[in-house]
Amino acid sequence: MPRFTEPVVRAAAAAEQDLYTYVNRADSRSGLPELSLDELIAEINRCADLPLEEGEPLPAQAYTSQEFFDWEVENVFKPEWYCLAHVSQIPEIGDFLNLDVFGDPVIVTRDKSNEIQVLSRVCPHRGMDIMPPGFGHDGHGPAEPKQGKNGCGNTRLFLCPYHSWTFELDGQLKACPEMQLAKNFKRSDVSLTSFRSEVWNGFIFVNLDGKAPRTVAEQYETLGEHLQKWSLANMQVVVEREWDCPFNWKVLTENFMESYHHAGAHSKTLQPMMPARDTWNEEERPHYIRCHLPFKEALRNEILDTESKGGQWDVFPPVEGLEGEDRFEWGLFLGYPIFTFLVTPDAAVWYRIQPLGPNRLKLLTTVLAPKSTIERPNYPEMLEEMSKQAVDFHLEDMEVCCAVQRGMYAAGHQRGFLSHLEMSIWQIQRYLAARSRGTWPTCDRPAAPSQKR
Ligand code: FES
Ligand SMILES: [Fe+2]
Known part of the structure; x- marks a missing residue:
């Protein structure tokens, strides 16, 4: 009896086919002037040079062109650090997640020495993806709690189903049948490809081309200082929802x-x-954007009033040690290029965005909570409320993001204007422009000042 049924195999194959049909249809735009790749990059640089007061959205083609998307993959995503997971998603030895990162199928796993590994899933024998999506392998999709713990899959060894080669959790080839006559083959020299990775504040990052000039810790040093009070490494991912999104990664990050x-x-x-x-936005920095979303005065008073009566205003209790403004605002961060992150007085929210093409991405929305919250007796009820809230406001964003991407293909599309409240959009333009010159914002032009009034 095969492990999966014919309908499952058909569905998996059709899903791939649908993707290509959609991309091809959407890529043939009508009625809009086509810019060459060089012209488009020049236009992004022109936008980045404008003062914010004169800011313009990028041309629609920056959101629809396959050629520009391919440029972004090679010049933005592969050379930079990309956040794959939080350590709490693979808490035990042998836990693993499967992800496709800019065309590379990878496994994020915790090996026998408790070290995090980011490995290629491509078998060094004849190149099979050892756990292809859609064929019933563990480790795809959001982490489901298993036997009381999180983790998409748990294993002692990785097995390539094609010819049964097996690999240790650190990628080393452990066994391979019938290879004794192969000359030039030495088992101990063979392993799954290992990507350069780093754990920073509990988040697991990969640098696909292996040449990033800085470590994550160096690049996000001051970003880490802002986040210290949330002790992100000790938080746990408690809500995960996966979304298939028909829009460009910049539509989502800008939003x-x-x-x-x-x-x-x-x-x-x-x-x-x-x-x-x-x-408002803080001053421009080379590697990240930081925005403040202060609560209304009346709301601050309501919170103080509730707490003075021993009550709890937020869904979760406040993160221990938070004080001052951090208790009365949300904080938004974009670690360039795509580490999207929000801190609130009671939790943290991380979005893992996997760009798949100019008009498609896979999104994992998560909420992280401190251990002290999870240990509360009323945690299950609080979690239910938090899960609902997290989805509710994301649904509102899904509508606008889908509809913005749709507008990018329309003959009636116009370039538009930016409000001063869209400083982040202008900063993302400045980031892309800087990457086109092989540098980062503020490294070769003065930093834009803070908007704090
Ligand atoms: S391709 Fe993996 S064992 Fe042959
Ligand atoms: Fe929103």
């Missing part, structure tokens, strides 16, 4: 990082708490 849209998309949810007009 994540500007809060002007509280006034529209979140007019009933976030705007009453954190009005768009009060949000």
